[in-house]
Amino acid sequence: MKITVVGTGYVGLVSGTCLAEVGNDVLCLDVDPEKIRILEEGGIPIYEPGLQEMVRRNVAAGRLHFTTSIEKAVDHGTIQFIAVGTPPDEDGSADMKYVLAAARNIGRLMTDYKIVVDKSTVPVGTADLVRATVQEELQKRGAQVPFSVVSNPEFLKEGAAVEDFMRPDRIVVGAEDEQAILLMKALYAPFQRNHERLIVTDVKSAELTKYAANAMLATRISFMNELANLAEKLGADIEMVRQGIGSDPRIGYHFLYPGCGYGGSCFPKDVKALIKTAADKAGIDLKVLSAVEEANDLQKHVLTGKIKTYFGDLSGKHFGVWGLAFKPNTDDMRDAPSRTLIADLLAAGATVTAYDPVAIHEAKRIFGDKDGLRYGDSPAACLEGADALVIVTEWKEFRSPDFDVIKAKLRAPVIFDGRNLYDPKFVRAAGLTYLPIGR
Numbered sequence: 001m002k003i004t005v006v007g008t009g010y011v012g013l014v015s016g017t018c019l020a021e022v023g024n025d026v027l028c029l030d031v032d033p034e035k036i037r038i039l040e041e042g043g044i045p046i047y048e049p050g051l052q053e054m055v056r057r058n059v060a061a062g063r064l065h066f067t068t069s070i071e072k073a074v075d076h077g078t079i080q081f082i083a084v085g086t087p088p089d090e091d092g093s094a095d096m097k098y099v100l101a102a103a104r105n106i107g108r109l110m111t112d113y114k115i116v117v118d119k120s121t122v123p124v125g126t127a128d129l130v131r132a133t134v135q136e137e138l139q140k141r142g143a144q145v146p147f148s149v150v151s152n153p154e155f156l157k158e159g160a161a162v163e164d165f166m167r168p169d170r171i172v173v174g175a176e177d178e179q180a181i182l183l184m185k186a187l188y189a190p191f192q193r194n195h196e197r198l199i200v201t202d203v204k205s206a207e208l209t210k211y212a213a214n215a216m217l218a219t220r221i222s223f224m225n226e227l228a229n230l231a232e233k234l235g236a237d238i239e240m241v242r243q244g245i246g247s248d249p250r251i252g253y254h255f256l257y258p259g260c261g262y263g264g265s266c267f268p269k270d271v272k273a274l275i276k277t278a279a280d281k282a283g284i285d286l287k288v289l290s291a292v293e294e295a296n297d298l299q300k301h302v303l304t305g306k307i308k309t310y311f312g313d314l315s316g317k318h319f320g321v322w323g324l325a326f327k328p329n330t331d332d333m334r335d336a337p338s339r340t341l342i343a344d345l346l347a348a349g350a351t352v353t354a355y356d357p358v359a360i361h362e363a364k365r366i367f368g369d370k371d372g373l374r375y376g377d378s379p380a381a382c383l384e385g386a387d388a389l390v391i392v393t394e395w396k397e398f399r400s401p402d403f404d405v406i407k408a409k410l411r412a413p414v415i416f417d418g419r420n421l422y423d424p425k426f427v428r429a430a431g432l433t434y435l436p437i438g439r
């Protein structure tokens with residue numbers, strides 16, 4: 001099939017590449033010429049395991065192309081995926097300007113039947129807006145060209161995006177016309193040979209399903225973070241509680257890890273956007289989700305609180321920080337807890353040396369030349385001259401460190417662990433003070 005993907009970010013590039021991998025002829029469009037230049041030169045503009053090789057393979061096979069030409073992009077695909085950003089507006093609602101710009105371009109230039117598929121995370125009702133936008137552009141030039149609008153939200157996780165797309169738990173297709181449903185079923189057939197994973201819904205239910213999934217996962221995390229803070233005060237161990245409740249299949253073990261707050265480009269913005277949609281479009285105050293958001297904002301300061309309790313005045317103190325990305329296996333730092341921690345420490349007069357296996361370039365872009373912040377080229381380099389070690393992201397390479405070396409290098413010596421990576425008995429036996437979350 002001929003497919004156009006609008007937007008070559010985490011979702012667009014992964015979707016386009018995986019669709020090419022199963023034999024489709026895919027053209028990816030981006031308005032950012034720098035991203036397209038990197039892709040045309042054989043690189044990828046993001047860090048995502050397995051993606052680089054897959055892009056190269058499909059480009060070499062002639063199935064995957066990149067362009068900045070809107071004309072070429074609209075002309076190419078019968079299926080036009082919209083996978084552009086939907087960042088939060090100032091009031092928390094999802095900003096639709098990129099989605100609607102993409103829809104406008106399609107309406108302005110299309111000359112034959114198109115299925116416009118919205119893959120971006122968008123508020124309920126957006127498909128109607130997309131349809132109206134395309135129709136308006138057709139009317140402006142007096143054209144009558146048939147088209148369908150489909151909602152096909154994406155559930156991939158950064159760091160496991162290729163695997164998630166190639167072996168999805170489910171594929172949600174919100175559509176109301178048979179032609180579009182048949183084409184979407186054919187498109188996704190290679191990704192569900194083992195058993196049917198495609199769920200056809202009405203368009204609005206598909207749009208809401210995406211927010212419901214992220215809101216539910218964010219709720220689990222905030223719930224566990226609050227319980228962790230409680231366990232700590234009561235002298236219980238949240239890791240034991242986690243195992244105790246996770247063993248109930250109605251609860252399950254996934255997404256029950258307490259930590260220093262959820263980050264990333266999705267949970268924070270999608271929780272906000274759902275609260276806003278409910279208030280504006282339905283007059284409903286989503287109390288549970290407002291609490292989820294508030295608890296997460298507080299949790300992002302939980303490490304700073306522990307550090308201040310331990311040291312008192314932080315001016316002149318120096319901290320080694322392990323992990324900058326919002327989670328392992330990505331270089332994405334959007335809404336990362338590391339950003340809150342580093343800002344807190346610097347504001348309190350401390351200095352920081354931070355290490356991350358892949359996100360240092362992104363941290364430099366975000367923080368610029370910030371006084372008091374340096375980067376180490378290894379986990380060990382962060383410990384030089386540091387009073388304490390603070391762990392923010394659970395990269396695999398942090399899981400089995402030499403605690404004797406850490407103890408020898410740190411002045412205090414204390415580890416603040418925002419991801420509960422170690423058995424407290426083991427760390428304490430090495431003569432270190434260990435302050436994890438909720439235990």
Ligand SMILES: NC(=O)c1ccc[n+]([C@@H]2O[C@H](COP(=O)([O-])OP(=O)(O)OC[C@H]3O[C@@H](n4cnc5c(N)ncnc54)[C@H](O)[C@@H]3O)[C@@H](O)[C@H]2O)c1
Nearest residue numbers: 007008009010011030031032084085086098120121154158
């Ligand atoms: N990142 C994720 O893990 C993830 C997972 C599922 C869903 N989503 C959702 O998918 C959407 C995209 O997220 P992302 O993380 O890939 O975003 P991103 O910011 O990484 O990428 C968006 C891309 O779209 C491009 N773009 C903007 N307007 C354009 C236009 N008119 N024409 C062509 N290109 C345009 C931008 O230049 C950018 O490269 C969002 O709605 C997000 O909520 C993201």
Ligand SMILES: O=c1ccn([C@@H]2O[C@H](COP(=O)(O)OP(=O)(O)O[C@H]3O[C@H](CO)[C@@H](O)[C@H](O)[C@H]3O)[C@@H](O)[C@H]2O)c(=O)[nH]1
Nearest residue numbers: 154155156157158221255256257259262263264266326327
């Ligand atoms: O038990 C857990 C699991 C996750 N997190 C944190 O939650 C955040 C989000 O993690 P994760 O969901 O793995 O990453 P994302 O790539 O943001 O993926 C989420 O957001 C995407 C964008 O909407 C969806 O497609 C995915 O299904 C959804 O998992 C990160 O800061 C994690 O550290 C925890 O604190 N505890």
